[in-house]
Amino acid sequence: MSCTMSRIASLLAAGAVLVLGASLPACAQDAPHGDAANGKKVFLADGCFMCHGRSGQGGAYNGPAPVLAKTQVPFDAFKNQLRNPVDDMPAYSEAVMSDQQIADIYAFVRSLPGRSDPKAIPLLNN
Amino acid sequence: MPKRRQSVDSSRRNFLKGATLAGAATLAAPAATQAQVAAPKADIKKALPPGPRQIAVETQPPAKDPVNQSSSGGDFMVDVIKTLDIDYLAMNCASSFRGLHEAVLNYGKNTKPEILTCPHEEIAVHMGQGYAKIEGKPLAMICHGVVGLQHATMAMYNAWCDRVPVIVMGGNIMEANKRAPGAEWVHSGVDIGAVCRDFTKWDDQPTTLQHFAESMVRAYKIATTPPMGPVFLALDAELQENPIPDIESLRIPKLAKVIPPQGDAGALAEAAKLLVAAENPVIIADRVARTPAGMANLVALAEALQCPVIDNVGRMNFPSRHPLNQSFRRGPLLGQADVILAIEVNDLWGTLNNFSDRIVRTSRPAIKPTAKTITLGVRDLYLKSNYQDFGRYQDADLAIAGDGEASLPALTEAVKRLTDDSRKSAFAERGKKLAAAHVAMVDRAKSDATIGWDASPITTARMCAEVYAQIKDEDWSLVGNTIRNSWPHKLWDMNKPYSWNGVSGGAGVGYNAPASLGAALANKRHGRLTVTFNGDGDLMFVPNTLWTAAHHRIPILYIVHNNRAYHQEYMYLQAMAARHGRGIENTKIGTTITDPNVDYATVARGFGVHGEGPIVDPKDLGPALSRAIAAVKSGQPALVDVVTDPR
Numbered sequence: 001m002s003c004t005m006s007r008i009a010s011l012l013a014a015g016a017v018l019v020l021g022a023s024l025p026a027c028a029q030d031a032p033h034g035d036a037a038n039g040k041k042v043f044l045a046d047g048c049f050m051c052h053g054r055s056g057q058g059g060a061y062n063g064p065a066p067v068l069a070k071t072q073v074p075f076d077a078f079k080n081q082l083r084n085p086v087d088d089m090p091a092y093s094e095a096v097m098s099d100q101q102i103a104d105i106y107a108f109v110r111s112l113p114g115r116s117d118p119k120a121i122p123l124l125n126n
Numbered sequence: 127m128p129k130r131r132q133s134v135d136s137s138r139r140n141f142l143k144g145a146t147l148a149g150a151a152t153l154a155a156p157a158a159t160q161a162q163v164a165a166p167k168a169d170i171k172k173a174l175p176p177g178p179r180q181i182a183v184e185t186q187p188p189a190k191d192p193v194n195q196s197s198s199g200g201d202f203m204v205d206v207i208k209t210l211d212i213d214y215l216a217m218n219c220a221s222s223f224r225g226l227h228e229a230v231l232n233y234g235k236n237t238k239p240e241i242l243t244c245p246h247e248e249i250a251v252h253m254g255q256g257y258a259k260i261e262g263k264p265l266a267m268i269c270h271g272v273v274g275l276q277h278a279t280m281a282m283y284n285a286w287c288d289r290v291p292v293i294v295m296g297g298n299i300m301e302a303n304k305r306a307p308g309a310e311w312v313h314s315g316v317d318i319g320a321v322c323r324d325f326t327k328w329d330d331q332p333t334t335l336q337h338f339a340e341s342m343v344r345a346y347k348i349a350t351t352p353p354m355g356p357v358f359l360a361l362d363a364e365l366q367e368n369p370i371p372d373i374e375s376l377r378i379p380k381l382a383k384v385i386p387p388q389g390d391a392g393a394l395a396e397a398a399k400l401l402v403a404a405e406n407p408v409i410i411a412d413r414v415a416r417t418p419a420g421m422a423n424l425v426a427l428a429e430a431l432q433c434p435v436i437d438n439v440g441r442m443n444f445p446s447r448h449p450l451n452q453s454f455r456r457g458p459l460l461g462q463a464d465v466i467l468a469i470e471v472n473d474l475w476g477t478l479n480n481f482s483d484r485i486v487r488t489s490r491p492a493i494k495p496t497a498k499t500i501t502l503g504v505r506d507l508y509l510k511s512n513y514q515d516f517g518r519y520q521d522a523d524l525a526i527a528g529d530g531e532a533s534l535p536a537l538t539e540a541v542k543r544l545t546d547d548s549r550k551s552a553f554a555e556r557g558k559k560l561a562a563a564h565v566a567m568v569d570r571a572k573s574d575a576t577i578g579w580d581a582s583p584i585t586t587a588r589m590c591a592e593v594y595a596q597i598k599d600e601d602w603s604l605v606g607n608t609i610r611n612s613w614p615h616k617l618w619d620m621n622k623p624y625s626w627n628g629v630s631g632g633a634g635v636g637y638n639a640p641a642s643l644g645a646a647l648a649n650k651r652h653g654r655l656t657v658t659f660n661g662d663g664d665l666m667f668v669p670n671t672l673w674t675a676a677h678h679r680i681p682i683l684y685i686v687h688n689n690r691a692y693h694q695e696y697m698y699l700q701a702m703a704a705r706h707g708r709g710i711e712n713t714k715i716g717t718t719i720t721d722p723n724v725d726y727a728t729v730a731r732g733f734g735v736h737g738e739g740p741i742v743d744p745k746d747l748g749p750a751l752s753r754a755i756a757a758v759k760s761g762q763p764a765l766v767d768v769v770t771d772p773r
Contacts, residue, residue: 050693050696051773053772055577057574057585059771060612060773088701091705113577115573118575126598
């Protein structure tokens with residue numbers, strides 16, 4: 001079983017929309033080349049930011065929407081969640097989002113800065 | 127007694143000539159006859175001079191038509207209201223209650239109740255909802271019984287779903303022959319309470335002043351008896367305005383507040399037995415704390431069991447930083463629970479099941495099939511049929527009818543009696559694990575909050591952290607929040623009964639701005655710093671609330687969570703478009719509040735409220751908040767418009 005397939009299996013077992021936020025080892029070598037700049041455009045135009053935030057910080061729809069910044073989810077699992085999502089996340093068919101656009105979004109969210117040390121932010125230590 | 131003016135100017139005579147003659151036959155038949163005879167002569171350019179009888183009709187008061195009075199039903203109504211210790215009467219002025227309005231001002235000296243001028247009836251009722259949850263007692267509002275009541279109904283529904291007492295009154299003119307033509311007919315009804323009967327606990331239309339006194343006291347009693355809720359009284363205008371015919375016979379009944387019912391002792395003992403024996407019990411709390419004692423009572427039970435608490439935040443039930451507060455770990459906790467105690471939970475099915483909002487709507491339990499469920503609350507004691515706010519039916523193994531807060535001490539004592547040393551030891555171990563999990567949850571939330579920290583639009587985490595940094599050393603009270611903004615409950619230290627004031631109940635938009643203002647009114651006399659997060663969509667329903675805040679000098683800090691959309695609906699529409707594989711880019715149509723963007727700070731200033739913003743750079747937020755809080759501490763309302771990321 002490939003790295004990607006094993007990750008998908010574990011993700012499906014875990015279930016729920018939280019898969020995108022799961023902390024798993026990266027399998028970035030499985031991902032097709034993506035254009036992060038275009039990914040950002042699609043991320044905003046197709047409304048990914050509405051639940052997951054412009055910085056990929058996560059948010060909420062009917063339930064929590066996971067953090068996407070610096071996602072460690074393998075590309076195939078990421079794509080599968082877009083095509084055949086678990087829980088209430090909308091499905092994005094090829095009619096509205098091509099495989100290449102998904103690759104671009106993937107490149108974009110992996111390029112986001114993500115978390116920093118909260119201890120370095122005084123406002124988060126009140 | 128002053129006499130009517132003896133001379134009648136020509137304009138008045140002309141008015142009578144043109145408008146009154148047709149209807150004047152019964153009062154002045156000869157004059158009417160004169161007019162009817164004169165009318166066909168089209169070539170007559172000048173009105174005929176009135177005859178002696180017509181002059182008499184116009185200039186002399188009819189017999190038994192006094193122009194002054196020394197008492198009024200409204201005065202007596204004020205006396206009744208004063209016995210109930212009602213501090214405020216919120217209203218938008220209307221002729222159908224002009225009698226009571228004048229009596230409150232001049233007979234009652236505009237104190238207890240003091241009039242709150244509201245530019246919409248929905249504001250008046252929502253102010254009552256927010257006020258009651260902080261102050262622990264209702265205020266009253268009054269409106270035009272037909273058109274004003276229709277404005278008020280959305281807020282009444284929220285109060286109904288939120289189990290909050292508000293005393294709503296509406297003016298009406300019951301006797302058809304007493305109604306003036308025009309507005310008084312379209313503003314009167316046979317049964318004006320019908321429009322709100324599905325979401326009020328009780329309503330009445332008193333026909334005498336004694337009837338009013340008894341119904342007003344009864345209304346107060348019913349509204350404040352758990353399960354609490356709004357009540358409605360229709361007030362006949364003549365009853366308010368006319369002299370009191372039999373003042374010596376009137377009597378104001380005594381209010382005896384109902385002691386909230388405690389659950390059956392045997393049932394509570396059975397519940398305690400299940401909880402003590404459980405390995406993984408969970409307490410779910412929703413609208414539990416109705417007095418300052420409620421939170422302490424729930425803490426005592428949770429600590430006696432070292433049991434996790436999931437707070438559905440319908441009230442300030444449980445301190446946010448208490449190690450047993452596990453509200454953000456509900457999934458795993460419910461999944462492993464063997465005994466669940468749900469206290470005053472409205473939508474228990476929704477709490478214990480996972481529901482999928484997909485083409486085929488499915489659900490699956492979030493709990494084990496073997497889990498025992500105990501319900502404690504007054505929800506089962508009073509329901510109505512039409513509106514479905516009671517939620518889907520949920521199985522329970524033990525359903526205890528009793529007020530949650532009132533029943534908690536007895537339940538806690540029963541738990542303590544059953545807890546031997548062995549269980550104490552097990553509880554202590556459980557408590558340690560839960561405390562560690564709580565710390566991990568907070569650490570995770572802080573880590574999540576760092577993402578996009580310096581981004582513009584500003585993240586909701588940054589917005590909330592900036593606000594908390596500036597209020598944490600004050601005696602603050604957060605009285606409103608936006609949809610799914612969980613940061614305050616995750617990161618703020620909420621530990622006082624007024625640290626939080628619950629939610630709308632019916633999810634009717636337009637709640638937050640006025641309900642927060644009502645809460646601020648209650649907090650004002652305690653010297654608390656009132657803060658609320660207000661969605662831009664909510665504020666767009668009732669922006670005129672800001673005028674009431676300024677007019678009555680109610681200090682409150684509004685933080686506008688301005689994501690420039692009705693965002694939940696925006697996401698729903700996106701889901702619909704995605705389902706069809708078409709037009710996702712169109713979903714902003716009808717869901718966003720852009721083009722033009724609203725400048726809420728300018729709107730605020732227009733209403734006389736200190737305004738800051740729009741704040742788009744997170745570095746500007748702290749200074750803007752500082753200025754706004756200074757204004758609030760000086761006794762003014764203030765608003766900071768924060769342009770944010772959606773959630």
